[in-house]
Amino acid sequence: MDFRQLEAFVTVVSTGSMTAAARVLGTSQPTVTRLVQELENSVGFQLLTRNGPKIIPTRDGLDFYAEAEGLLNAVSRLEHRAHDIATAAPRSFNIASISSVGIAFVPKILARMSASKVPDKISLSLQRAEIVPQMVVNGQADLGFANPPLDHPGLETIGSYEAPCVAAVPVDDPLANKKLLRIEDFRGRRFATLGDRFRFRRLVDEALAKQGIEIKQEISCSSTIAALHCIQSGAAVGIVDPLTAFSVPIENVIIRPLAEEHLFSWSIIVAEGHPQLSVLRDLVSLHEEVVGEAVPGFRRKDKSRSRKGTGRSR
Missing domain, CATH: 3.40.190.10 (Periplasmic binding protein-like II)
Structure with missing residues (x-):
């Protein structure tokens, strides 16, 4: 199993055909077919079923696809970070968030960040609450917004909040x-x-x-x-x-x-010992600012700081 085989397989599943995958990868259709066949021989089970031009992943193939795509994304993030280190550029970072925070508030938070602290590359991924902690612990996300419970080992909660439903x-x-x-x-x-x-x-x-x-x-x-x-x-x-x-x-x-x-609760989480903790804490302060402006009854649960919303019902 090698990187090119995984890339070919993930691209075939994403595009739905060998021909389309070949165009995306800038190679030939026979090359893509060969790489996928080599990967199937390597893993020992069938990844795809073929019905004429249509390509459908098997049940095992779908499970394998999720892992392969995660690995390729991790390699891509590693490449970006290596570039940041080599060029002394602001370090890129990834945010994983439940949709209630990520859709409206994260963009506003980023817009208010000091330009000198905003990395060139930012990734925002909307995920289910149970997925966000896993992404933070595994290093797939630098910062997470999720609902409790959040008792995963290796996590640090840097802000816990609530507001009335x-x-x-x-x-x-x-x-x-x-x-x-x-x-x-x-x-x-x-x-x-x-x-x-x-x-x-x-x-x-x-x-x-x-x-x-x-x-x-x-x-x-x-x-x-x-x-x-x-x-x-x-x-x-x-x-x-x-x-x-x-x-x-x-x-x-x-x-x-x-x-x-009836209170809706959420927290901001990072991996313990994260090297960008100071920048991430700036994001926490901005989060409190933008949410406080929009959501009535918003408050910080740990009582160390409190900010009440001023939004109005419509």
Whole structure:
């Protein structure tokens, strides 16, 4: 197994054909085919199934693809870092984030950084909360934004935060006329909610259960953005995280505070002993600044610093 074989295989899966992969790699289709066949002989199992011009990865091939792509990305990062060291350029860094922080707040944070401290190359990867700590520990990300629990060995938490969850309803829904909503107001309604039952979805389920409410009709979504668009259509109502609600305005969706406080929590994590800790701490301060400007009730959990939001419901 060598680097060229892995590169050929990953490119074939990404492009869907040997011919397209050859164009991307600047080589011939027979060369790509040979490299993939050599890789299959090396690993001892079939990576791809071929049906005419269509190439489909096998189940084993998909598992292998995830590892191979991660390795190639790591090599690419190593090349960039070697270049930074050789040229004394500002060190590049990678950020892994849950979507609620990464979509709106990370770009604003980077825009406020001092130009002298901003590396030439920055990578922002939106990931599920359980993936972010793994990326930080493994060195795939320098900085991570994720929801607890975060008890992975080798991690350092440099900021922990919370803010109250909010209700989201269509603009023409009767609930939109209320300035403050109660959990009881959602009884019998179709919910747009998240499919992950172990993090935010669990928080919502527990809030409803305390009032004896069970979701019988739901639209299960992979992100809060998707849930908000379902709410916009009038198909559902929902309880959503405050970061997304106040940072990514969706037309014809009304955001209202909840009478009962249910807190959305997140933390900023780095690997223990990270060499860029001073720069990353600057990012933490800017994060508190931009989130505090947008999200009502935002606060730092460790009490060492506190910043309250000034955003308004819409």
